[in-house]
Amino acid sequence: MDDEGLLETFFAVSRRLRQRTRQALEPWELSPSVGRAISVLLRHGDLRPSVLAEHLRIAPRSATEVVDDLQGRGIAERHPDPGDRRAVLVTLTDEGLLIARAIEAARREAGARFFATLSPTDRRELGRLLQTLRDENG
Numbered sequence: 787m788d789d790e791g792l793l794e795t796f797f798a799v800s801r802r803l804r805q806r807t808r809q810a811l812e813p814w815e816l817s818p819s820v821g822r823a824i825s826v827l828l829r830h831g832d833l834r835p836s837v838l839a840e841h842l843r844i845a846p847r848s849a850t851e852v853v854d855d856l857q858g859r860g861i862a863e864r865h866p867d868p869g870d871r872r873a874v875l876v877t878l879t880d881e882g883l884l885i886a887r888a889i890e891a892a893r894r895e896a897g898a899r900f901f902a903t904l905s906p907t908d909r910r911e912l913g914r915l916l917q918t919l920r921d922e923n924g
Contacts, residue, residue, distance in 0.1 A: 803900060806899075807896060810893050810896040813892070814885060814888075816889075817855075820852055821889055823849075823853075824862075824882065824889055825889065825890065826841045826842060827862065827878050828878065828886040832865070832876065833875065834873055834874065834876070835849045835874065836849070838852070838876055853876050860882070861879060861881065861886075862877060863876075863879055
């Protein structure tokens with residue numbers, strides 16, 4: 787397969803995986819960006835909105851909108867940063883933690899179904915190749 791074919795195939799697989807992720811989020815009626823924000827907060831704990839934006843690779847202004855959505859749904863709250871009272875931290879609520887764990891389980895299940903057509907050896911090799919691409923082009 788030439789580079790153009792490889793690129794097209796990679797994008798097609800990426801689109802299908804994103805589609806499966808959107809489907810996994812449907813029960814919570816969350817956009818992919820909000821779902822990713824929930825996962826980042828679960829993984830990293832309380833974060834300033836600017837740091838959340840960095841993790842999500844979005845503009846700080848867009849992170850404010852995501853946090854507003856999370857807060858409006860009762861999934862997250864803003865609290866003063868004890869290290870700097872001028873700053874705020876975004877924290878998952880108890881309900882947000884339950885939702886975050888359920889989303890992670892749904893994503894894992896969707897991922898397992900997606901990659902189930904590959905043998906364990908092929909999955910390991912794909913993982914190795916993707917890590918190489920991520921690390922070398924990061």
